Amino acid sequence: xxxxxxxxxxxxxxxxxxxxxxxxxxxxxxxxxxxxxxxxxxxxxxxxxxxxxxxxxxxxxxxxxxxxxxxxxxxxxxxxxxxxxxxxxxxxxxxxxxxxxxxxxxxxxxxxxxxxxxxxxxxxxxxxxxxxxxxxxxxxxxxxxxxxxxxxxxxxxxxxxxxxxxxxxxxxxxxxxxxxxxxxxxxxxxxxxxxxxxxxxxxxxxxxxxxxxxxxxxxxxxxxxxxxxxxxxxxxxxxxxxxxxxxxxxxxxxxxxxxxxxxxxxxxxxxxxxxxxxxxxxxxxxxxxxxxxxxxxxxxxxxxxxxxxxxxxxxxxxxxxxxxxxxxxxxxxxxxxxxx
Numbered sequence: 001x002x003x004x005x006x007x008x009x010x011x012x013x014x015x016x017x018x019x020x021x022x023x024x025x026x027x028x029x030x031x032x033x034x035x036x037x038x039x040x041x042x043x044x045x046x047x048x049x050x051x052x053x054x055x056x057x058x059x060x061x062x063x064x065x066x067x068x069x070x071x072x073x074x075x076x077x078x079x080x081x082x083x084x085x086x087x088x089x090x091x092x093x094x095x096x097x098x099x100x101x102x103x104x105x106x107x108x109x110x111x112x113x114x115x116x117x118x119x120x121x122x123x124x125x126x127x128x129x130x131x132x133x134x135x136x137x138x139x140x141x142x143x144x145x146x147x148x149x150x151x152x153x154x155x156x157x158x159x160x161x162x163x164x165x166x167x168x169x170x171x172x173x174x175x176x177x178x179x180x181x182x183x184x185x186x187x188x189x190x191x192x193x194x195x196x197x198x199x200x201x202x203x204x205x206x207x208x209x210x211x212x213x214x215x216x217x218x219x220x221x222x223x224x225x226x227x228x229x230x231x232x233x234x235x236x237x238x239x240x241x242x243x244x245x246x247x248x249x250x251x252x253x254x255x256x257x258x259x260x261x262x263x264x265x266x267x268x269x270x271x272x273x274x275x276x277x278x279x280x281x282x283x284x285x286x287x288x289x290x291x292x293x294x295x296x297x298x299x300x301x302x303x304x305x306x307x308x309x310x311x312x313x314x315x316x317x318x319x320x321x322x323x324x325x326x327x328x329x330x331x332x333x334x335x336x337x338x339x340x
Contacts, residue, residue, distance in 0.1 A: 015058065018061045025130060026127075036111055060086060061081075065079075081199075084135050087131035091124045094121070097110040097112055140202070142202050149195075149196060157189055160181050173256050175299070186222060194211045211318070228300055232297070243284045253296075258290065259273070308335055
């Protein structure tokens with residue numbers, strides 16, 4: 001069956017509606033913390049004045065709109081799905097910054113450094129509650145089902161984050177364990193984003209599952225690319241210092257692959273992770289070189305290619321409207337060259 005959607009439904013136009021709805025909904029549902037949410041998202045300054053910025057590329061809401069449009073969802077359904085996944089994404093980022101101690105987000109001070117950690121965490125809770133409310137208020141007979149899908153996704157996200165925190169205390173993390181963690185921490189929400197609009201539209205199960213599988217592979221490729229940027233990314237583009245993840249001794253995908261490679265280089269890299277002392281300016285570049293010599297960078301690049309190909313394979317099995325399928329394919333193909 002080929003899915004058809006209303007010809008007048010323009011995903012690009014709906015994206016602008018999502019951006020407006022995000023702001024309106026924050027003010028309506030979260031008045032006590034709307035200033036913090038707006039600052040974190042980029043459309044308010046620290047003082048609460050309008051700022052240039054906002055959703056940016058908004059990958060997750062873009063996927064929600066495309067998935068909904070492909071399945072014949074109304075504009076309202078697409079907007080609800082887009083707003084909900086953006087709120088869950090910001091919920092996770094606000095918490096991540098506090099837990100990781102990251103002081104910058106989107107090229108400016110992280111919200112918790114400006115307003116305090118308690119206020120940032122309360123804002124994240126408010127956004128999570130608002131995400132569920134937005135879906136439950138959607139004009140769809142499948143609103144309750146979509147809300148259950150979103151909340152199940154949040155559970156997977158929390159489990160992934162829990163595993164990521166546990167990895168900080170371990171040096172025996174395997175690549176398979178890392179990928180299972182990333183499937184929850186990052187890929188679960190991207191998978192939900194790709195399929196949530198279709199759920200609201202009551203699309204056939206095979207379509208919802210196909211879009212979800214596409215999103216899972218896209219999310220894994222996205223996280224692995226993020227891990228490459230965390231070590232070798234351009235600081236002016238990523239907003240992070242060069243070799244940032246190594247300075248924090250973060251066990252990202254290239255590091256995990258390198259530590260599991262065996263040999264003298266892997267043992268030397270392990271020594272850097274076992275020693276709790278401060279790293280010198282020469283230590284960090286040495287660590288990056290060791291990761292390369294252990295083929296950690298190559299392993300990560302190969303996995304990105306694999307998951308990108310799998311995402312495209314999932315699309316080829318779905319008979320989506322041509323323009324939507326093309327845009328979803330373009331998103332997948334752009335991940336390996338992504339810049340934050």
